Amino acid sequence: MGGTGPQGKGLGYRFARHGHDVVVGSRAADKADTVAAEIRERLEGVEGAGRVSGAANADACADADVVLLAVPWDGHDELVASLPLAGKTVVSCVNPLAFDKRGAHGAVIDGGEGSAAEHAARLAPEATVVGAFHNVSAVLLWGDEEFLDEDVLCVGDSDEGKEVAMELARAVTGRSGVSAGKLRLARVLEPMTAVLISINRKYKVNSGIRITGLDHGEA
């Protein structure tokens, strides 16, 4: 998985905690190693945890079945184009946001007809690209709750790809992610994070989204 920021680190921790082997990727391998060590430290004593290591981005991808893109939008396209993604399931949780005095909002991508996830799909045509984990609080991911009280919305044009993300979501929420439509709906999920950031600032909380009306293993 690519990304040593709070979102990538938090998701890597959650995935490893539930048995997935994780290779943290970064431009600089030593940065990735540092984050991997932080995650391993938090996993001490967790039975059944996966192995966690660090590597330069391309090396981190090389042996992975699933690549999580948790990278900044700035530089996204160059980075994605440089990675060996063919044949892999690529999960994008990239949130192209902009900030000004009025708060967070979605960056306008391709005149409103694009998203980071769609960019990844175009740049890695032999990968199966899915959008998921956009709206999960990095603070809560790194926190102590066993599971986060929210849903992971998964969008994609491949049902198989979506199912990979929906299964991964179990490590975060304790239940399957929600199949939420085609990849282009990442145009909504990505800037939805700006709405949650606005709520967080207003109420001093770490908010998340739950989908009501579903019965998919909720308490």
Place this chain on the structure above:
Amino acid sequence: MGGTGPQGKGLGYRFARHGHDVVVGSRAADKADTVAAEIRERLEGVEGAGRVSGAANADACADADVVLLAVPWDGHDELVASLPLAGKTVVSCVNPLAFDKRGAHGAVIDGGEGSAAEHAARLAPEATVVGAFHNVSAVLLWGDEEFLDEDVLCVGDSDEGKEVAMELARAVTGRSGVSAGKLRLARVLEPMTAVLISINRKYKVNSGIRITGLDHGEA
């Protein structure tokens, strides 16, 4: 309130059920009368219900403090420009959606830098425009549950205006709506309805959104 479609009818019913007087608006006064009669029928025996009547759109607005825009995006601008909205709080729940073989998605407005709510604000500069109630299922609004198990996200540039919508939300969910940022974030809430429609189709449900991490009077 303007709109005799399922969203407008359902919201009118919920508002009246909790004591708000409602004037249903439509292009044709007799269509509005018919919908008002349907709502009154459902309110029979409900103590403390508000009065419900019908009128042509402009007449429906004339004496209202709060105007709910629950109208199609097609023709939205002409209609809004024709209404006497100065000095009023205008709540837009308009969802500009498009549908094709791949399902529902957001219509692209102003190259990704606009929304129905922002259009309303521009067309009615002396009104206080808020976006809210976009993601509430019309089926559930017209259904039998006392309250809907979801949150009403309210966006706007006026805190006073947002509070009007947040209070109105109590009639729908039993608790205050959620202050979710500036009006431009309607660019996210409007097409979020396409995500819920996709979930509804996939799981055969009537889905809604709840914000987790908040403590605002939840059970």
